[in-house]
Amino acid sequence: MAKHSSAKSAIVGLGFSELSRRPIGSARKLAADAVRDAMADANLSPCDVDGLLINRSPLVDPASMPLTLQNDLQFANLRLLSSIEGQGSSAVQMIQYATGAIRAGMARTVVCVFADTPVQPQGGGQAFAAPLEISGIPGWEAQCGLYGAPGAYALAADEYLSYYGLDRDCLAAVAMSDREWAVRNPQAFLRKPLDLAQYQASPWVVEPFRVLDCAYPVNGAVAVVVTSTQQAPNLTDRPAYVHGMGQGHAGSAAQFARRDCMPPLGAGLAGRIACDMAGVTPKDISACQFYEAFSITTLLVLEANGFCEPGSAGDFVKAGETSPGGRLPCNTGGGHLSGYYLQGMTPLAEALIQIRRQGEERQLDDVALQLVTGNGGCLDYHAALLLGSEPRL
Amino acid sequence: MEVASIIMPLYYSDRSHACEICQVGGKGMSMDNLPVRDHPFYQGLHRGHLLYLRCDVCDRVLAYGACQCSRCPESTIRWESSAGLGRVRGRVTYHRSHRDDLPAPYDVVVVQLDEGPRLLGRMSANAESVKAGARVRAQIHNDELVFVAE
Numbered sequence: 390m391a392k393h394s395s396a397k398s399a400i401v402g403l404g405f406s407e408l409s410r411r412p413i414g415s416a417r418k419l420a421a422d423a424v425r426d427a428m429a430d431a432n433l434s435p436c437d438v439d440g441l442l443i444n445r446s447p448l449v450d451p452a453s454m455p456l457t458l459q460n461d462l463q464f465a466n467l468r469l470l471s472s473i474e475g476q477g478s479s480a481v482q483m484i485q486y487a488t489g490a491i492r493a494g495m496a497r498t499v500v501c502v503f504a505d506t507p508v509q510p511q512g513g514g515q516a517f518a519a520p521l522e523i524s525g526i527p528g529w530e531a532q533c534g535l536y537g538a539p540g541a542y543a544l545a546a547d548e549y550l551s552y553y554g555l556d557r558d559c560l561a562a563v564a565m566s567d568r569e570w571a572v573r574n575p576q577a578f579l580r581k582p583l584d585l586a587q588y589q590a591s592p593w594v595v596e597p598f599r600v601l602d603c604a605y606p607v608n609g610a611v612a613v614v615v616t617s618t619q620q621a622p623n624l625t626d627r628p629a630y631v632h633g634m635g636q637g638h639a640g641s642a643a644q645f646a647r648r649d650c651m652p653p654l655g656a657g658l659a660g661r662i663a664c665d666m667a668g669v670t671p672k673d674i675s676a677c678q679f680y681e682a683f684s685i686t687t688l689l690v691l692e693a694n695g696f697c698e699p700g701s702a703g704d705f706v707k708a709g710e711t712s713p714g715g716r717l718p719c720n721t722g723g724g725h726l727s728g729y730y731l732q733g734m735t736p737l738a739e740a741l742i743q744i745r746r747q748g749e750e751r752q753l754d755d756v757a758l759q760l761v762t763g764n765g766g767c768l769d770y771h772a773a774l775l776l777g778s779e780p781r782l
Numbered sequence: 783m784e785v786a787s788i789i790m791p792l793y794y795s796d797r798s799h800a801c802e803i804c805q806v807g808g809k810g811m812s813m814d815n816l817p818v819r820d821h822p823f824y825q826g827l828h829r830g831h832l833l834y835l836r837c838d839v840c841d842r843v844l845a846y847g848a849c850q851c852s853r854c855p856e857s858t859i860r861w862e863s864s865a866g867l868g869r870v871r872g873r874v875t876y877h878r879s880h881r882d883d884l885p886a887p888y889d890v891v892v893v894q895l896d897e898g899p900r901l902l903g904r905m906s907a908n909a910e911s912v913k914a915g916a917r918v919r920a921q922i923h924n925d926e927l928v929f930v931a932e
Contacts, residue, residue: 524902532904
């Protein structure tokens with residue numbers, strides 16, 4: 390590992406609202422709860438904060454997470470205020486833009502927050518399924534019956550498995566690896582041990598996806614505080630240092646012919662840029678926290694980032710390499726599949742918990758360098774972050 | 783397990799909320815995802831043709847959705863008629879119906895047309911054995927496109 394890279398910024402506060410499968414208030418209210426918790430965590434008052442970045446689910450009305458959240462929180466004289474929209478890559482993007490603003494001298498202490506309330510009593514209705522636009526032809530997804538994000542990701546999964554001649558147990562392996570971690574995480578929602586037979590008993594959503602291939606949504610909010618590397622040690626004993634940042638938006642995987650059958654994943658580009666910035670290679674990364682709303686994502690992103698050869702990620706996961714005790718622990722809180730789905734904040738929060746050594750039963754020994762990813766659209770919009778426990782690598 | 787309430791809240795909000803999404807949501811997530819009948823692709827289907835895009839300058843085949851060629855800055859694009867033959871790249875099966883005129887189970891495929899572009903489509907109901915890698919042919923009937931085994 391290169392020994393000369395200095396961190397670009399540091400994350401010093403982590404806060405949660407209540408996380409629940411019941412209605413527990415509006416996204417705006419939960420966002421405020423999480424921000425207050427994050428500020429308390431970093432011993433900050435509202436007057437210490439001079440930046441606020443807001444991320445809402447791309448599925449909801451922007452008015453549900455307005456810029457006036459600033460006033461709810463009594464933030465005055467902010468130097469940075471914006472709503473960030475990069476779909477599933479937004480949470481990582483918030484840290485990136487906060488870091489840029491801090492290094493450019495625009496702001497010093499930036500709060501980043503995500504909140505969502507997808508689980509409603511009326512939820513589960515059959516009436517609406519927003520088609521994810523992947524065809525390039527207006528309205529064509531609905532014409533074809535390709536409803537919802539699971540369908541679009543399931544197509545990518547079937548193409549990947551078919552091309553390499555892999556069996557669907559590769560997907561099961563991801564769900565089971567996540568669950569092994571979730572069993573050890575009191576904050577995770579699905580904590581009963583999961584074996585292959587139980588996975589295979591899980592109902593189809595869109596074949597080849599079963600229910601257990603899909604994210605487990607909850608209502609809740611997560612907030613973090615980003616500040617300079619100089620300021621960070623004054624606010625917390627265990628800052629999480631940002632060493633590398635990258636984005637990759639390669640264009641729709643569904644529309645373009647693939648080269649070597651890998652979808653033109655911007656994930657690889659995002660990861661390479663982040664590694665170059667940190668002066669490291671994927672071999673230096675000790676653990677990964679992926680945005681994996683569907684099981685297939687973990688396999689594709691492992692390969693796109695160079696951890697596995699194309700077509701071999703399934704074997705890697707089946708061999709237990711991403712599970713507790715494996716060579717490359719992934720989604721160590723249970724991820725989106727078994728932990729909780731709060732979009733990009735799920736992997737980010739878990740990386741921070743690990744760096745703070747608050748992981749209890751699931752605590753990793755080596756938290757020197759973790760990869761945190763975001764993924765939006767149907768494998769379209771990617772962002773990557775390299776977080777370390779030390780200010781220098 | 784309670785399939786609906788576990789998975790669907792992600793994609794199916796309550797009705798009152800969903801209407802707002804329709805009006806203000808990002809276009810990629812719009813509920814108002816109805817066919818645009820004056821779009822050349824649908825007009826082609828209406829005339830019995832499966833259309834795809836080429837650059838008018840370099841003749842390169844372009845992805846559906848392109849409004850210009852990536853290499854010819856001054857280019858215009860043109861629609862051409864495909865022979866309708868291609869290869870399945872991925873196939874999924876919906877085990878629950880999302881609307882009355884499309885009963886489950888039904889299959890959606892991504893087909894790479896022989897001319898080059900990848901096209902989303904529905905697989906005909908009696909083509910259960912057709913998997914990724916299989917050759918298929920487009921069939922157009924009453925403005926509707928389905929792929930059948932070749």
